[in-house]
Amino acid sequence: xxxxxxxxxxxxxxxxxxxxxxxPSGYPVDLECEIVTRAGTPxxxxxxxxxxxxxxxxxxxxxxxxxxxxxxxxxxxxxxAKEIGHLTEVDYVARLAMVVEHDGQLVxxxxxxxxxxxxxxxxxxxxxxxxQHLGLATQLLEHLASAARRTGITVFEASVLVENRGMLDxxxxxxxxxxxxxxxxIVSVRMSIGPDERFVLMPAAPSDSPTPL
Numbered sequence: 001x002x003x004x005x006x007x008x009x010x011x012x013x014x015x016x017x018x019x020x021x022x023x024p025s026g027y028p029v030d031l032e033c034e035i036v037t038r039a040g041t042p043x044x045x046x047x048x049x050x051x052x053x054x055x056x057x058x059x060x061x062x063x064x065x066x067x068x069x070x071x072x073x074x075x076x077x078x079x080x081a082k083e084i085g086h087l088t089e090v091d092y093v094a095r096l097a098m099v100v101e102h103d104g105q106l107v108x109x110x111x112x113x114x115x116x117x118x119x120x121x122x123x124x125x126x127x128x129x130x131x132q133h134l135g136l137a138t139q140l141l142e143h144l145a146s147a148a149r150r151t152g153i154t155v156f157e158a159s160v161l162v163e164n165r166g167m168l169d170x171x172x173x174x175x176x177x178x179x180x181x182x183x184x185x186i187v188s189v190r191m192s193i194g195p196d197e198r199f200v201l202m203p204a205a206p207s208d209s210p211t212p213l
Contacts (some may be wrong), residue, residue: 020111023049028092031147037134041102045143048097052106053084057100059106064129070164071126073186087111093151099144100136107131110140112148112156120155121148123168137170137213145176145193154194160187169212 023029032046048056060068060079068076078086081196090097090111099113107128112121123144125137145156156176160167162185171178171189 022051026092034105035139041135044101048088048099050088052088055106070161092123096147108136110144112144119153121153123156123158132213156191157194158189162187166213173212
């Protein structure tokens with residue numbers, strides 16, 4: 001799986017360029033890059049900013065009930081202003097969210113939230129329905145893991161509905177060692193992302209299995 005440097009194909013416009021959202025102090029410009037989907041479509045990946053509030057609200061509003069349920073574990077058709085503020089205002093160290101943009105719209109979001117006083121973080125992803133199974137969650141995981149390692153995070157944890165096989169495949173094919181446990185329809189994933197933890201990538205999923213997101 002390509003890492004951030006392998007995927008980088010260019011830079012977003014820098015501060016002051018038209019169309020660029022304003023960025024806060026501490027914004028990690030070096031995490032901005034261009035990626036390419038499995039279908040060959042170029043897209044932009046970058047850290048989230050507070051000015052993404054409207055885009056995030058629109059993105060969430062276009063998700064299918066199934067995609068929303070798989071992300072939040074309950075039907076949640078609209079994000080409140082408080083939720084949008086929490087999701088877009090991050091410190092880029094203990095809390096980081098990366099977005100994927102295409103034609104000026106958000107099409108995927110991945111984030112981690114560090115557990116206070118630990119080297120562990122919870123990770124979560126959501127991809128717009130029309131852009132699923134193109135490898136966006138896979139690339140978001142790779143970039144988030146790279147960013148997390150440099151802050152001292154060594155473990156990602158996630159809770160995934162057992163029905164969400166595409167997301168489970170993202171984790172199982174990541175090349176990172178992981179442990180899973182299942183209870184009442186939810187799979188708990190614990191993944192070691194330390195610099196020496198990576199092993200050879202697993203073979204691609206069989207043709208009768210869902211393509212990872």
